[in-house]
Amino acid sequence: MPWLDRQGRFSALRALAFALVLVPALILAYEAWTGQLGSKPWTRAVHDTGTWAIRLLLVTLAVSPLRRILDWGKLLGIRRMLGLSVLAYAAGHLTLYCIDLAFDWGLIVSEIVKRFYLTIGFTALLGLTALGVTSTDGMIRRMGAKNWQRLHNLVYLIAGLGLLHFALQSKIDVTQPALLNGLFALLLLYRGLNRLKIATTTPVLIAAALLTGLATALCETAWYALTSGVSAWDVFQANADVVVYQDLGFLRPGHWVALVGLAVAAVHAWRAPVAKPRRARRSDGVPAQTGA
Template sequence: MRRGECNEENGMSPSLISSWLPWTDRQGRFSGLRAAAFALVLVPALLLAVDAWMGQLGSKPWTQAVHDTGTWAVRLLLVTLAVSPLRRILDWGKLIGIRRMLGLSVLAYALGHLALYCIDLAFDWGLILSEIVKRFYLLVGITALVGLVALGMTSTDGMIRRMGAKRWQRLHNLIYVITMLGLLHFALQSKIDVTQPALVTGLFALLMVYRGLDKLKISLTTPVLIAAALATGLATALCETAWYALATGVSAWMVFQANADFVVYQDLASVRPGHWVALAGLTAALAGAFRRPKAKPARRVKTGAPARAMP
């Protein structure tokens, strides 16, 4: 018996196997876009592994690894949420094909985040549970993780059929609540320096603006995208200023002045979150302005009985 026949009898046809590979599409064909996305989601894990091998994680390597995996989980979550808006802005339908892969990579980094936290506490389950209960930011984080697990377990085509499209969509709309919980967890554990939390929160706000415009049936034209970018960037700067003023006691004027003096930035590290958010939005607007228009299909000529001659 040939190998292909044997595999088919066991329910493992070559086409079925290839369709599960992360670099192939639903038809089992190689997809450059999927392959690039799969490679990119592996990069943070590889960088972390190299830093650990080279001893570059500082005096508390497990703690640093916990922070790094959590940060990348949040970043990849925003990338996942950006797929649908970018698909509309860039008129690039194939982007939707990598959304599930990106979502599962978020779950993988979040689970790694929890696993490394347990390792850091030497698997002392009593200590781990007591820390989660008494520390609000840990309780928020574990709640977000439970939500991600639920979404990950129901992300297959089979679960969509079993649940029905409407119920499945209602469940997966919780991703926005889960994201807000993840951002809150990130901000609370950052304590004094909230530069990164402010940045990712501003980017999330920008994505929500895009979603709101779509719900309101407002076309994502270049002027609309530019206005959204500038408004969200300003809102991010104001929220960062308010956080420092209310939570840390740092002078609000100093923070606002740092956001205003964007011309005198000496390096990229000093660029404030509000400016990064505005720049991301303006980049999307520019990309949308120069996107390749769809080729219009040729008009069909109806065939049938020849028209009668005019008298």
Template sequence: MLPWNDRTGRLSWLKLAAFAGVIAPGLWLAVQAAGGLLGSKPVTEAIHQTGDWTVRLLLLSLAVTPARHIFNWPRLILVRRMVGVAALAYAVLHLGLYVVDQAYDLSKVASEIVLRFYLTIGFAALVGLAVLGATSTDAMIRRLGAARWNRLHRIVYGLAVLAILHFFLQSKIDVTEPTLMAGLFLWLMGFRLMRRLNLAATPLQLAGLAVAASAATALLETAWYALRTGVMASRVFMANFSIDIGLRPAAWVLIAGLVVSALALVRRAARAPERRRTRPVPAAAGSAAE
């Protein structure tokens, strides 16, 4: 079955758009490589880009569930598997390019993975993604059973933590993007906590979640720089309230969360007339219905 077709074999525009979206970074990387646009260390740059897209797509796969619930878009589930498998594909390419960078010396690659902690956790995340990819087929779901399959695939949350930590550690000094990814992950997990606590995802509560995730992102960035670089924690934290050096990750997390809240509000307002039209009319007093 072609990846852009639905289960009946017909073209799904949603799946086609998702497929185009997940292969676009790889195609752009190929264009850059062919045009000599990857800088003085093209393999290193390609390693970084594929790693970045692995984390982005992994978080995007985790965003499917919140989007389905907030926007009442059940068909979005059709693309979750594709996005997750794409994250695995970029992770495999990420490792493959690292092997190229090490001149195909597999013994050196293995020793580096064992001896360097950030490579160890990155490889562990890749193995976990491979397990999820191998069990993502309909046949494996039937073989494992829905309950066991769901328990197994919950490890994706831990794998996301490992991937983001790997991102932090390999970024060394500038952890702007890893911090942003961590903040978005906090929002995604906060939404799941709301669901577990049976809290309705109203626009107001989503706005509160955006504020909480933004504050947690600022604290995380502050703690990272303070512990890893020795920079005064107060200076890092106060940088989140200044735009002189551009918006910090906490601000982008807040903006993204508030945009989701605003879209949820628009959707609720748009559905209000529909709910009024479909609301049952009570029988009049003294009518034949009594």
């Protein structure tokens, strides 16, 4: 059962995670049942399931760095469940797309081949399927730990493809893609710090949050400037509107990315263990307490 740990005991964390990953699907089902999906319900359902697949993929990728930064080992217990939920929403995304096209397989295949963003999205789904099929303990033993790890390291490439697919199909408004790409960049930066053996102290985490927030704002600016011809300076200045108008409604993706990173830094500082006083030894070998 998804709410039990490996020892068969009830896990509140696993139960909560399982309940939360079901919420988007239940909301979508309720809105469909009550006719709240608008004039194109299948299209809306396709978009919603795809968006949640990307969101949950980022949550899954956040498990390992947050486990290290927050010193919360139990988080690893929900990583597989989250990964499989990503695959479920992505598969639902494709299934609903096929329903929207009335299972016209010729049209479906031609659309995937002709439209670049669909080709990218379908490639990402194939990658997620490979990761889902090989996620069991039995597959880890058959493949060997090193081969299994090499395959599952492709999740970062798959996430990049999924985010590109999301951005390209969003066309005009890329607020959500910019936000999710910024959070992905923050996770990659955390991974880089770990690879480079740089201690994730509170000042380092604050610097990472501010740097990634700025990078997100610059990338959003560049996207609009290149795709819409809008003045890059005007787009970048929009990030200052929250200060000018003092309204949280003017928060841009760069702000949210920085705030998430700062929240991680704050929790890290709160959970950091208090350093214990060092004990010196007297010449006779008996420990002596240092300090006043």
